[in-house]
Amino acid sequence: MNQQIRVRFAPSPTGHLHIGGARTALFNWLFARHHRGAFILRIEDTDRSRSTDEYIDIIIEGMKWLNLDWDEGPFRQTERFDIYREYVEKLLKIGKAYHCYCSPEELERKRQIAISSGLPMKYDGKCRNLKSPAPDMPTAVRFKMPQEGLTIVNDLIKGRVTFENSQLEDLIIMRSDGTPTYNFVVVADDIDMKISHIIRGDDHLNNTPKQIHIYNAFDCETPQFAHLPMILGHDKSRLSKRHGATSVLAYREMGYLPEALVNYLVRLSWAHGDQEIFTKDELIEYFSLQNIGKSAAVFNPDKLLWLNSHYIMNSDVEKLAEMVMPFLIKKGIIAENQDIDLLWLSKTIHLLKERSKNLDELANSLRYFISDSVEIDPKAAEKFLKPQSLEYLCEIRNALFTQIFHLRLGRNRSEGSRKISEATES
RNA sequence: GGUCCCAUCGUCUAGAGGCCUAGGACAUAGCCCUCUCAAGGCUAAGACACGGGUUCGAAUCCCGUUGGGACUACCA
Secondary structure (H helix, E strand, O other): OOOOOEEEEOOOOOOOOEHHHHHHHHHHHHHHHHOOOEEEEEEOOOOOOOOOHHHHHHHHHHHHHOOOOOOEEEEEHHHOHHHHHHHHHHHHHOOOEEEEOOOHHHHHHHHHHHHHOOOOOOOOOOOOOOOOOOOOOOOEEEEOOOOOOEEEEEEOOOEEEEEEHHHOOOOEEEOOOOOEOHHHHHHHHHHHOOOOEEEEEHHHHHHHHHHHHHHHHOOOOOOEEEEEOOEEOOOOOEOOHHHOOOEHHHHHHOOOOHHHHHHHHHOOOEOOOOOOOOOHHHHHHHOOHHHEOOOOEEOOHHHHHHHHHHHHHOOOHHHHHHHHHHHHHHOOOOOOOOOOOHHHHHHHHHHHHHHOOOHHHHHHHHHHHHOOOOOOOHHHHHHHOOHHHHHHHHOOOOHHHHHHHHHHOOOOHHHHHHHHHHHHHO
């Protein structure tokens, strides 16, 4: 293992693992695997009021479904508060941080004034050089940002980005309740975990100069940064619930294959010539930060669906049989513990997979072949099949499907099984 | 408002100054295959945001304009 390369995915458990987060995780994972480095999973749950254990489980489940395995973690920041306190103490001691006695209300008032008068909304530094601190008051701790000069971020994707230090404000690194804040813990953890490359969304690019100064305060070398372009909705605004499903597990529910989602996500801002379909091994071999584009990408459900049907068509029937099972159970097509002839199921799937774009559709088609007792009710069928497919099912003239039709009408499964064998072999 | 990022078909993208009459993929349309629906094959339509430079030569480099996005919390 290459000890030099260490990357991490650091979601906050305030919601599901969404499309954008999944792609960030994927790129980190690919980078680690390509370089034979370490991929670390870290849960950023310092905001206790918004973080839940349930979301942690959901995020981990999403990672597992996508087959993104990690080498270290999952670490939880709430279990590391002692470490952060030490780091804060150190900064206080060397004079890189100071106590701030301003109340949130006071700060909010100043911010409103700044907005209405069109001035920059920056902390005024009131407590920066306080001579006689009041030790009994609840205090937050602020980091002392340099106030002049430039900070340069040499980003592996965006290139050289320059920030004026005068724009940076003394950010709060520890709240008055003693809990540390994001921009600080990120750095503390990345130092502590010896992260070599930070690959994250470019919504963090503006945070980077602040974090660089924290590295400097600790006299630590900064890691390499790579800021990925955002994924947008069809209207080019940030992807959110109103654009449809954004959580990774929702795609599992809808019958998408993890390989299809991974293949779709990897092609957002990344390309390898004209190739569209990649195996996992190919991705690991080809992946490089160098051919990641700089511009945001619009999420396109049509192309994802096309990839999914491609992967369904090219999957082994045995594997599909296994994957479609939860859908059959959920729909009540088979009972939870029903004994089902897997060979028969596989052969039926073989006949249907070409026209199923997802596992949900596949299950719906299967309904008509599995339920012996169910007569076809066109009204009911209409709910699950497209008109053409319904027509196709009902007007069966194709010899092959005539046989299955008989089977479905429910005479004898072994009889049907024999006929499917004949059909699939010819 | 301030700071930062971005800009090739509707969408994802190829493009590293001449291989560009700008290539591929999704979606769209047509044709072929076919007893239906799919799948597959072929074809069509469809883009370098705009304006200035630099250069013998610009999608590609530089500047500006316009448009989009992100950040601007005792959120992450």
